[in-house]
Amino acid sequence: MAARPADGPLEVDLLLRGCAVVVMDAQNTQIADGAIAIKGRRIQWLGRARDARAQVSAKSVIDARGTIAMPGLIDAHFHTAQQLLRGKIVALARKRTLKNPVWKNYYIPFEAMLEPEDVYLSGLLAYTNMISVGTTCFAEAGGPHPDDMGRAAMDTGIRGYVALSTMDQGDWVPPSMKMTTRQALKRNVDLVKRWRGNDRVGAWLSLRQIMVCSPALIRDMGAAAREHDVKIHTHLCEGTYEIDYALEKFGKRPAEFMQEMGVFDRRLHCAHSVMLSPEEMDLYVKHRASACHCATNNYHIGPMRLLEMWRRGVDVGLGTDGAASWGPLDLFQAAHIARVGQSALFGTPWHNRTLTSGEEMLAIATRGGARALWGSPTRSARSRPARRPTSCSSTASSPTRRRCTTRCSSRPTPRSGAT
Numbered sequence: 001m002a003a004r005p006a007d008g009p010l011e012v013d014l015l016l017r018g019c020a021v022v023v024m025d026a027q028n029t030q031i032a033d034g035a036i037a038i039k040g041r042r043i044q045w046l047g048r049a050r051d052a053r054a055q056v057s058a059k060s061v062i063d064a065r066g067t068i069a070m071p072g073l074i075d076a077h078f079h080t081a082q083q084l085l086r087g088k089i090v091a092l093a094r095k096r097t098l099k100n101p102v103w104k105n106y107y108i109p110f111e112a113m114l115e116p117e118d119v120y121l122s123g124l125l126a127y128t129n130m131i132s133v134g135t136t137c138f139a140e141a142g143g144p145h146p147d148d149m150g151r152a153a154m155d156t157g158i159r160g161y162v163a164l165s166t167m168d169q170g171d172w173v174p175p176s177m178k179m180t181t182r183q184a185l186k187r188n189v190d191l192v193k194r195w196r197g198n199d200r201v202g203a204w205l206s207l208r209q210i211m212v213c214s215p216a217l218i219r220d221m222g223a224a225a226r227e228h229d230v231k232i233h234t235h236l237c238e239g240t241y242e243i244d245y246a247l248e249k250f251g252k253r254p255a256e257f258m259q260e261m262g263v264f265d266r267r268l269h270c271a272h273s274v275m276l277s278p279e280e281m282d283l284y285v286k287h288r289a290s291a292c293h294c295a296t297n298n299y300h301i302g303p304m305r306l307l308e309m310w311r312r313g314v315d316v317g318l319g320t321d322g323a324a325s326w327g328p329l330d331l332f333q334a335a336h337i338a339r340v341g342q343s344a345l346f347g348t349p350w351h352n353r354t355l356t357s358g359e360e361m362l363a364i365a366t367r368g369g370a371r372a373l374w375g376s377p378t379r380s381a382r383s384r385p386a387r388r389p390t391s392c393s394s395t396a397s398s399p400t401r402r403r404c405t406t407r408c409s410s411r412p413t414p415r416s417g418a419t
């Protein structure tokens, strides 16, 4: 909170007044009748609404009574290009047993058919949906035509990192998705360079999965991440088949193999990270690789140890895994499922009914996601898009009575029982 200048009230562009402010700080600060003052793209002051009159002079004031303002949610693992598959995999599963792994048999063949305009339209649909449920930033897992994802992100107002689906091995990989090792590296680095300097959208490097990326590519991508100080988005520890593959081929479990390749550090972002051995969990803690828990999917795979990761200081956030997944793009729902899942796995067996809370899950969905994307404030800021107000203002009384600024997203208050 900025102090009021001695010579008069703080001059700002916009004041949201009367909302309940949920700060999501370490103290879990909540202000029932609060106010938020914004100048340019930054929050300059927040406090009680009755104090705002004396402390702030705003060009524009929004009566935000009946709404909740909180930091925007961060979807830390998302597939833009799978938006038009929404509901199809679930529908297919009702008719027949799905071929596993789903990403190999359905998602990648689908992505291979997409044209740039398909991905742009997928982006428009996905990002507006995400904004409508309180998500203000995303990390794309890696798909086709990432520049068109970025174009859609710019047009909708969401922030995020786009990435290219990157595979240089696998006989079954469609030709349009498969690259040589050299092409894969160049296309990734060129993408990062093209989006560097944009204040809302950036690009990460990507390795789709260890089964479709050669050791040479993994090593080179790690070197590129260090050279350009940018993160690599990958899927890691997402199935028994992947653990078997790593053990059979390299004699190591997936996270151990990535560490041997020299890429398992704060620049590696590992979606899923399920079924970690105790030694692999220690690697996350020691080397600060970030992670993402996709609650709608992960309990199909195994007992993802989200709370252990979070409480041991791993930079872990929540993700939806995209619309083709088993749930919606609503991170409030993902947080709720995560709370129930963690409680069922690690609380119920010991009759611990207070293992975690909705507040802790929302902290992971906001602060955890931010740490997963950007690390702690002391770490490199070079690859960050500029900070902006990311609060979402949601209506407490009625989903139809939404008020928010152009850079805020809104969502109805979670129903009773949700996080």
Ligand SMILES: [Zn+2]
Residues within 6 Å of the ligand: 077, 079, 141, 235, 271, 321
């Ligand atoms: Zn994924």
